[in-house]
Amino acid sequence: MSKPTQTPLGRTARLLDLVPFLATHQGIELKALSENFEVTDAQMVADLTTLWMCGLPGYTPLELMDLSFESGFVTIHNAETLSHPRALSDEEIIALLLGLDVVIASLPSDRSDLKLIALDLVERLSTRSSIPSKMSAVPATPGSVRAIIESSLLEKRAMEILYHSSYSDEISRRVVTPIELREENGFEYLWGVCQSAHALRSFRLDRIQEAASKSNVAEAIPALTNDQSHGISYTIHAHSRPREVIERFAIDKEEFTEKARVVSFSHEWIKRSVLASAGSAEVVEPATIRSEIRSSAQLILDRYETN
Amino acid sequence: MSRKIERLINLTIALLATKRYLTKSEIFRSVEGYEGSEETKERMFERDKDDLRNLGVAIEVGSFDPVFEDEAGYRIKPEKYSLDLGEISGVQIALLSLAAEAWRGAALDTSAHSALTKLRSVGVESDLDALPAIAPRFNAAHKDFQIITSAISKRARISFTYVSPTLELQLRTIEPYAIATKASFWYLAGNDLEKSELRTFRLDRIDGDISISKDLQKYEIPNGFDLFSQFENQELVGIATVDVRKGKAQLLRTHALSTVDMGEWDRITTSYISSQRFIELVLWHGDDALIIEPQDLRKEIVAKLTEIVAHHV
Numbered sequence A: 001m002s003k004p005t006q007t008p009l010g011r012t013a014r015l016l017d018l019v020p021f022l023a024t025h026q027g028i029e030l031k032a033l034s035e036n037f038e039v040t041d042a043q044m045v046a047d048l049t050t051l052w053m054c055g056l057p058g059y060t061p062l063e064l065m066d067l068s069f070e071s072g073f074v075t076i077h078n079a080e081t082l083s084h085p086r087a088l089s090d091e092e093i094i095a096l097l098l099g100l101d102v103v104i105a106s107l108p109s110d111r112s113d114l115k116l117i118a119l120d121l122v123e124r125l126s127t128r129s130s131i132p133s134k135m136s137a138v139p140a141t142p143g144s145v146r147a148i149i150e151s152s153l154l155e156k157r158a159m160e161i162l163y164h165s166s167y168s169d170e171i172s173r174r175v176v177t178p179i180e181l182r183e184e185n186g187f188e189y190l191w192g193v194c195q196s197a198h199a200l201r202s203f204r205l206d207r208i209q210e211a212a213s214k215s216n217v218a219e220a221i222p223a224l225t226n227d228q229s230h231g232i233s234y235t236i237h238a239h240s241r242p243r244e245v246i247e248r249f250a251i252d253k254e255e256f257t258e259k260a261r262v263v264s265f266s267h268e269w270i271k272r273s274v275l276a277s278a279g280s281a282e283v284v285e286p287a288t289i290r291s292e293i294r295s296s297a298q299l300i301l302d303r304y305e306t307n
Numbered sequence B: 001m002s003r004k005i006e007r008l009i010n011l012t013i014a015l016l017a018t019k020r021y022l023t024k025s026e027i028f029r030s031v032e033g034y035e036g037s038e039e040t041k042e043r044m045f046e047r048d049k050d051d052l053r054n055l056g057v058a059i060e061v062g063s064f065d066p067v068f069e070d071e072a073g074y075r076i077k078p079e080k081y082s083l084d085l086g087e088i089s090g091v092q093i094a095l096l097s098l099a100a101e102a103w104r105g106a107a108l109d110t111s112a113h114s115a116l117t118k119l120r121s122v123g124v125e126s127d128l129d130a131l132p133a134i135a136p137r138f139n140a141a142h143k144d145f146q147i148i149t150s151a152i153s154k155r156a157r158i159s160f161t162y163v164s165p166t167l168e169l170q171l172r173t174i175e176p177y178a179i180a181t182k183a184s185f186w187y188l189a190g191n192d193l194e195k196s197e198l199r200t201f202r203l204d205r206i207d208g209d210i211s212i213s214k215d216l217q218k219y220e221i222p223n224g225f226d227l228f229s230q231f232e233n234q235e236l237v238g239i240a241t242v243d244v245r246k247g248k249a250q251l252l253r254t255h256a257l258s259t260v261d262m263g264e265w266d267r268i269t270t271s272y273i274s275s276q277r278f279i280e281l282v283l284w285h286g287d288d289a290l291i292i293e294p295q296d297l298r299k300e301i302v303a304k305l306t307e308i309v310a311h312h313v
Helices: A008-024 A030-036 A041-051 A090-106 A112-127 A143-155 A242-248 A267-276 A287-306 B002-017 B024-030 B038-054 B090-101 B109-120 B145-154 B227-234 B275-284 B295-311
Strands: A066-068 A073-077 A136-138 A159-165 A170-184 A187-194 A199-204 A208-213 A232-238 A259-264 A281-285 B060-062 B073-075 B158-163 B169-182 B185-192 B197-202 B206-212 B238-245 B256-262 B265-272 B289-293
Touching: A008 A030, A008 A041, A008 A073, A008 B002, A008 B038, A008 B109, A030 A041, A030 A073, A041 B002, A090 A112, A090 A136, A090 A143, A090 B090, A090 B109, A090 B145, A090 B169, A112 B090, A143 A159, A143 A170, A143 A208, A170 A199, A232 A242, A232 A267, A267 A281, A267 A287, A267 B275, A281 A287, A287 B289, A287 B295, B002 B024, B002 B038, B002 B073, B024 B038, B090 B109, B109 B145, B145 B158, B145 B169, B145 B206, B169 B197, B169 B227, B238 B275, B265 B275, B275 B295, B289 B295
Parallel strands: A136 B169
Antiparallel strands: A066 A073, A159 A170, A159 A208, A170 A187, A187 A199, A232 A259, A232 A281, B060 B073, B158 B169, B158 B206, B169 B185, B185 B197, B238 B265, B238 B289, B256 B265
């Protein structure tokens, strides 16, 4: 986690930020200080030693900054000139503005007071940046849902979720013992044991509409019934818009020519995805899925003719 | 190396503390670390000034005596140097901390962390207890994400390879204006220099590295530019009437403008931006959704279905 900035400029920036931090954290433990600045203790001591040689012109003890850190606790005096934190850089402002956007989107609906405070901060930061364009973030997962998932994971507690399954097109309540969060293809998934199915399942985070922690009792991970459906292997042929096809079917771009072999876990998902590709994708095999798709599309066509 | 750092810090302190402009000779005389021939000192000072500017420290050049415009002077105005967000409360610090925390382990981790250090140095205790338990978080974007924000800050061009709809790899050079995220995807907008028009790119479709141009051909970002409102203006929004089976087609229902109960089915109206995307969404729902109006959408969806049947005969 430590990513020491060892270029002279990186170190200078750190030293400039160290002074105001120390001024407001007098007596901080050396270890805590190094952790905050993500450097080793030895690096921090080297930084403090350099700072100790700096001050106002004249450079007698009257003008030099007065640092003490031999005891393992750090104090600073005679450093008024540098004791105000530096202005935020444009890059720092971008990070905070995008961050505030997701904070705002995560606030519960009854906290409009906090929303107003956050919007005011957005305004203040924007006027202090030299960038005239707007940076905005609409989070995929409401932060309130994520907070419950994270605490359930941490405490290994079961939780009840309201989940919209896209491929069965149903919203259902499920009790899940969470195992871990994973990221796949840019989406976050919660892996856990679904207690209604007694099986390992993954839930895409942006499709969890509500979440609530269950009782305090730590529930053991239930035994898995071995129903974990085996992957269905099938071949996809892209007739047009190949980028859309590889993105939809999660095909590796490097391995793609015109056809690709893919594995999926659900018949239903394959069928829906091919229909939604609107003619740009064809299932070459297996024949069963091909004919399912054909009859499905034919059924809808017939409906358009009679309606 | 240490000596250079000391000199930069001492120069910052001297220029911050002074109430008037300091001339170069005053600086060489009083600030520790300027040694050697006049020429060496000059070169050192020029480099130091550039370095401090690169750190975002604004050095003002002026004349301390307007009558005799003989020698330029230098100073750093404390109000330009210091963080000033106005009166700030513990709740505000807590909100800003959460905003920075959202980047933990993600693309702008470094900028967010250094911002957080500055905020913690204001001397106002963060009042985290005043906030509900929320934990917003960004997903990983492109590995070179930070290059984009740095380019926007510096108004520098960037180049990258982009995957076209037909999977061709195209080299694009743009003047970046803004980044934004929606529904798990990150977008980058800017002026495409070859096409000379505004373009939007999805970060996950950038193949390989992003490089920042060294040549500092500055450009202007249009005032108030908003990537998402740009999207909305791209195409005319249409309204469609769709029959959806009871209890089904959740994704269509979430955007419904009106719903009429028709027994086994509900008739909803919904707006759409792109007819292509809308047809894909309706097709995803199989025989649970049927477009009633407009007629041209119906014709289009019938054509697509005919194509699907033909592919799978």
